[in-house]
Amino acid sequence: MPKKNSMPVKDRGVETGDEILSAERCLQIHRIMVRARAMEERMIKMSKSGEGFFWIGGPGEEAFNACLGLQIKKGQGPTFDFLHLHYRNSATMIAMGMELIDGIRQMGMTWTDPFSAGRNFPSHFSRKEWNVVPVSSVIEVQFAMAPGTALVQKRHGDGVTIVVGGDAGAAEGDFTTCMLWSSRPGNELPVLMITMNNGWGISTAHCTQHSCEHTIERGKAYGIAGEVVDGNDPVASWFAIERALRYVRSTRSPFMLEAMVSRLHGHSSSSGAPRSADPDCLALFEERLLSANVIDRPGLERVHREARQEVDAAVEKAGQEKKPTPAEIEKFTYAPSAVDAVYPDDYTGLP
Numbered sequence: 001m002p003k004k005n006s007m008p009v010k011d012r013g014v015e016t017g018d019e020i021l022s023a024e025r026c027l028q029i030h031r032i033m034v035r036a037r038a039m040e041e042r043m044i045k046m047s048k049s050g051e052g053f054f055w056i057g058g059p060g061e062e063a064f065n066a067c068l069g070l071q072i073k074k075g076q077g078p079t080f081d082f083l084h085l086h087y088r089n090s091a092t093m094i095a096m097g098m099e100l101i102d103g104i105r106q107m108g109m110t111w112t113d114p115f116s117a118g119r120n121f122p123s124h125f126s127r128k129e130w131n132v133v134p135v136s137s138v139i140e141v142q143f144a145m146a147p148g149t150a151l152v153q154k155r156h157g158d159g160v161t162i163v164v165g166g167d168a169g170a171a172e173g174d175f176t177t178c179m180l181w182s183s184r185p186g187n188e189l190p191v192l193m194i195t196m197n198n199g200w201g202i203s204t205a206h207c208t209q210h211s212c213e214h215t216i217e218r219g220k221a222y223g224i225a226g227e228v229v230d231g232n233d234p235v236a237s238w239f240a241i242e243r244a245l246r247y248v249r250s251t252r253s254p255f256m257l258e259a260m261v262s263r264l265h266g267h268s269s270s271s272g273a274p275r276s277a278d279p280d281c282l283a284l285f286e287e288r289l290l291s292a293n294v295i296d297r298p299g300l301e302r303v304h305r306e307a308r309q310e311v312d313a314a315v316e317k318a319g320q321e322k323k324p325t326p327a328e329i330e331k332f333t334y335a336p337s338a339v340d341a342v343y344p345d346d347y348t349g350l351p
């Protein structure tokens, strides 16, 4: 961690308490956040215009997620980190190198969607060469799977497993399964359990569901240490993730991190995805970047303009790409059903 020195902070970066993130790193994180936000807000429009049907994603979680993606040991196999993500992790994927057009492709259900060939919901990522295990719509099952990859990593290599979910999902037994299997005496597993606490599970408020204020408090019963961080603050998030990963990598045992975040567009397009008045991590970060002289207003506008252009070009290109036909829908499934037999290859629409 860079220590304070006599140079003014504005020449060095942005600080939270004693922690200072360099100007270069701040600009990198900011650009990822802007690109993620531009992609997601365009995807919401696509859900309303008929270019897509259902939207769910990560506006409000970008600050923490961008910092997470930049600290992943990326690659394939147990010597690299395994990621069991949820459907609000777009900024993590973008920080790891995902092209915006790939998020747009899944939203537009094109054949070229690299995660599901146009078959899954948006933000249901999957990337074998980055150890990104397919995101599940069934919430929290990723917490039951995470000990599996962590067990392999305990035995081979120095990668760790990172599993992410929402606060409401932590009520599922899968969350407890993860704590239990990760903390067996003598068999502790290198798992970083992350809860993104946006205060809601669709329309259920956190305070009406959980008797403890923070999910990480449950770790105490399993001897798992944890930390709560302001997930709207990229500086605090960066260093909390760094500490947590250092702990899991060096001790080969579990740790819990809870990021307090905002839900900026409701749960999904099913609730209309209206903009909420919750604190916006991007707007908050931009104020700090300006006051620290890390960037000026024209500089901010340029980042936003470039992101909009990138998304516009992606939507234009993806809109011209092939979509799977009903006849192709069961390709890549384990057990093709009677649909294959009933509909010929050139069938173009279901009744």
Ligand SMILES: Cc1ncc(C[n+]2csc(CCOP(=O)(O)OP(=O)(O)O)c2C)c(N)n1
Residues within 6 Å of the ligand: 088, 137, 138, 139, 165, 166, 167, 168, 169, 170, 196, 198, 200, 201, 202, 267
């Ligand atoms: C096992 C299961 N139960 C219920 C649902 C329906 N469902 C989808 S998202 C959601 C709320 C999840 O809330 P939280 O875990 O806090 O994550 P958030 O969406 O707020 O990020 C629920 C209940 C589901 N998909 N899977």
